Amino acid sequence: MRLDRVVTSGIFSLDGQDFDVDNNVWMVGDDNEVVVIDAAHDAETILAGVADRRLKAIISTHGHNDHINAAVEVATTAGCPIFLHPDDAMLWDVVYPEHRFDTDLTHGDVITVGGAELKVLHTPGHSPGGCCLYVPSQGMVFTGDTLFNGGPGATGRSFSSYDVILDSIEAHLFSLPADTAVHTGHGDSTSIGAEAPSMPEWRSKQE
Numbered sequence: 572m573r574l575d576r577v578v579t580s581g582i583f584s585l586d587g588q589d590f591d592v593d594n595n596v597w598m599v600g601d602d603n604e605v606v607v608i609d610a611a612h613d614a615e616t617i618l619a620g621v622a623d624r625r626l627k628a629i630i631s632t633h634g635h636n637d638h639i640n641a642a643v644e645v646a647t648t649a650g651c652p653i654f655l656h657p658d659d660a661m662l663w664d665v666v667y668p669e670h671r672f673d674t675d676l677t678h679g680d681v682i683t684v685g686g687a688e689l690k691v692l693h694t695p696g697h698s699p700g701g702c703c704l705y706v707p708s709q710g711m712v713f714t715g716d717t718l719f720n721g722g723p724g725a726t727g728r729s730f731s732s733y734d735v736i737l738d739s740i741e742a743h744l745f746s747l748p749a750d751t752a753v754h755t756g757h758g759d760s761t762s763i764g765a766e767a768p769s770m771p772e773w774r775s776k777q778e
């Protein structure tokens with residue numbers, strides 16, 4: 572399997588506020604085909620990362636604008652479907668009121684690319700339709716904004732829940748092997764083993 576990352580920059584908007592953000596765009600596949608995890612901000616940069624490979628799908632970890640705002644342009648250019656969990660459709664509709672995504676993500680789905688299997692884990696909390704993608708054969712999980720290096724994703728704005736995100740992380744991420752690499756939607760990677768000991772501390776405080 573081949574893993575590439577490009578970092579793109581733009582604006583996250585929610586609840587009438589704007590924030591400058593850098594997003595990780597992960598590309599999983601091989602030299603022939605690839606999936607893009609979160610087509611953020613900059614279609615040209617993402618398509619350059621795909622290069623001459625077949626883009627099989629864009630998988631959106633959730634519907635916040637900073638994770639999907641280049642998805643339609645990339646998908647249209649490459650001729651691929653966009654995947655999103657339907658519980659984030661109301662977030663998608665803010666960005667693309669006239670263009671529905673193509674395929675619903677469902678917990679337990681398996682997406683194959685480049686000989687690897689990506690297993691869909693529905694991990695609500697940061698948003699209702701938030702999903703992670705676990706690649707058992709590579710010992711890695713792509714967590715979007717559900718789990719970062721240093722803690723859970725933000726839950727202070729609309730459609731979020733701190734208790735729900737901790738339940739999702741505990742049930743679906745901290746049950747993975749400790750040496751599983753965690754590749755996040757923003758910032759540095761981490762591992763399950765590095766983050767799991769902090770759960771009691773996170774439980775003891777409310778965001």
Ligand SMILES: [Fe+2]
Nearest residue numbers: 633635697716
């Ligand atoms: Fe987000």
